[in-house]
Amino acid sequence: MAAPASLRDRWLGWRNRLVASPRFQRWAAGFPLTRGIAWKNTRALFDLCAGFVYAQVLTACVRLDLFRILTEGPLPLEVLARRLDLPLENARCLLRAAASLDLVRALPGDRFGLADLGAALTGNPGIAAMVEHHALLYADLADPVALLRGAAGPTRLAGYWPYASGAIGDAASVAPYGGLMGASQALIADDVLDACDLSRSRHLMDVGGGEGAFLQAVAARHGALGLTLFDLPAVADRAAERLAQIGLAERIACRGGSFHDGLPTGADTITLIRILHDHDDAPAQALLAAAHAALPPGGTLILAEPMAGTPGAEPVGDAYFGFYLLAMGSGRPRRAEELHGMLRQAGFAASKERPTRRPLLTRLIVAQKDAG
Numbered sequence: 503m504a505a506p507a508s509l510r511d512r513w514l515g516w517r518n519r520l521v522a523s524p525r526f527q528r529w530a531a532g533f534p535l536t537r538g539i540a541w542k543n544t545r546a547l548f549d550l551c552a553g554f555v556y557a558q559v560l561t562a563c564v565r566l567d568l569f570r571i572l573t574e575g576p577l578p579l580e581v582l583a584r585r586l587d588l589p590l591e592n593a594r595c596l597l598r599a600a601a602s603l604d605l606v607r608a609l610p611g612d613r614f615g616l617a618d619l620g621a622a623l624t625g626n627p628g629i630a631a632m633v634e635h636h637a638l639l640y641a642d643l644a645d646p647v648a649l650l651r652g653a654a655g656p657t658r659l660a661g662y663w664p665y666a667s668g669a670i671g672d673a674a675s676v677a678p679y680g681g682l683m684g685a686s687q688a689l690i691a692d693d694v695l696d697a698c699d700l701s702r703s704r705h706l707m708d709v710g711g712g713e714g715a716f717l718q719a720v721a722a723r724h725g726a727l728g729l730t731l732f733d734l735p736a737v738a739d740r741a742a743e744r745l746a747q748i749g750l751a752e753r754i755a756c757r758g759g760s761f762h763d764g765l766p767t768g769a770d771t772i773t774l775i776r777i778l779h780d781h782d783d784a785p786a787q788a789l790l791a792a793a794h795a796a797l798p799p800g801g802t803l804i805l806a807e808p809m810a811g812t813p814g815a816e817p818v819g820d821a822y823f824g825f826y827l828l829a830m831g832s833g834r835p836r837r838a839e840e841l842h843g844m845l846r847q848a849g850f851a852a853s854k855e856r857p858t859r860r861p862l863l864t865r866l867i868v869a870q871k872d873a874g
């Protein structure tokens with residue numbers, strides 16, 4: 503038998519019935535003391551319904567290279583229509599939509615220039631790469647209930663990230679995600695490095711280091727630090743080739759292997775940047791234990807990734823990364839408290855979160871192995 507409802511539950515039930523009532527909604531939209539809240543909620547609900555359309559406006563802008571075209575300065579609609587290869591009225595439709603989303607700015611004389619969000623995008627090619635690859639995610643989310651029930655069959659994202667299904671991948675299959683991760687590191691690396699102190703580290707190993715974009719940023723800041731990249735063999739090979747091309751072959755050693763088989767020793771600092779959330783609880787816990795085993799006494803583990811429950815960015819962790827990783831078929835976004843618990847279970851004596859500039863993109867936890 504169900505337990506009797508508490509006073510609070512009864513109040514919440516009454517409140518929900520009130521908010522659901524169209525008569526109350528109309529009244530609240532007109533009454534001076536509730537008008538602001540009603541407007542905010544109407545807009546929030548409309549934005550939730552329309553989110554896919556907004557995202558596709560952005561996709562069209564990125565695909566047509568609109569923001570780069572406008573970096574030269576504002577242009578008349580007619581010129582833009584020609585450069586975008588669109589009929590004039592459809593170009594107007596796109597530009598007005600983009601202006602409403604603060605991507606571009608409508609200017610007098612039927613001209614358009616960049617607005618804040620479009621300008622920010624031109625400086626971060628990683629975002630455009632993310633937008634492009636969302637075609638896979640949105641295809642996988644076409645039937646979200648089937649995905650939630652595990653009845654969607656093989657997903658496009660599982661194919662994009664072969665390691666999510668346990669494959670180690672070859673040169674061709676790791677190249678797309680290697681490029682995407684490399685491009686989007688620009689949004690992450692400096693925020694991570696600003697937030698952690700590497701002055702006492704002698705050798706840093708970046709586990710799941712991709713094609714070396716993060717270690718490239720470390721090398722630029724810490725001239726004396728020994729550096730090793732560890733990733734799956736096909737990825738480590740690509741990293742070695744790329745790093746050689748930019749003159750960092752001597753500076754950064756690349757090692758291929760799977761962290762499910764343990765980690766090489768020799769580093770006093772290990773970084774896991776956007777790694778742990780890719781893995782289900784058991785392999786994620788085993789990876790932390792492997793990092794603990796590979797570190798010397800007093801060694802440091804740095805864990806950086808977007809986390810669930812980030813104040814002010816709750817949908818980024820729980821909605822975006824929650825559904826992204828569900829579609830990918832492996833891992834889940836975790837709350838900072840969960841990660842502290844997992845680190846403790848892996849044997850780390852202490853762990854502390856360090857604030858990052860943009861916690862929405864990445865947060866950071868530093869864990870210490872006991873010195874004794």
Ligand SMILES: CC(C)=CCC/C(C)=C/CC/C(C)=C/C=C/C(C)=C/C=C/C=C(C)/C=C/C=C(C)/C=C/C=C(C)/C=C/CC(C)(C)O
Binds near residue numbers: 622629780
């Ligand atoms: C003084 C003046 C001129 C102005 C003052 C006003 C002012 C402060 C204006 C703001 C201008 C400004 C500096 C804007 C900067 C904006 C930036 C940097 C925006 C950055 C946005 C980043 C975005 C949208 C990132 C999106 C990231 C996505 C979608 C990441 C997806 C990640 C995935 C899928 C990762 C997959 C990895 C896996 C598999 C989960 O492990």
Ligand SMILES: C[S@@+](CC[C@H](N)C(=O)[O-])C[C@H]1O[C@@H](n2cnc3c(N)ncnc32)[C@H](O)[C@@H]1O
Binds near residue numbers: 683716759774
């Ligand atoms: C989401 S990417 C992050 C890459 C990089 N740390 C970054 O932030 O740009 C995850 C990385 O983990 C690597 N990886 C996945 N499974 C692995 C395994 N079993 N052993 C070693 N590396 C692995 C992938 O090849 C990929 O480079």
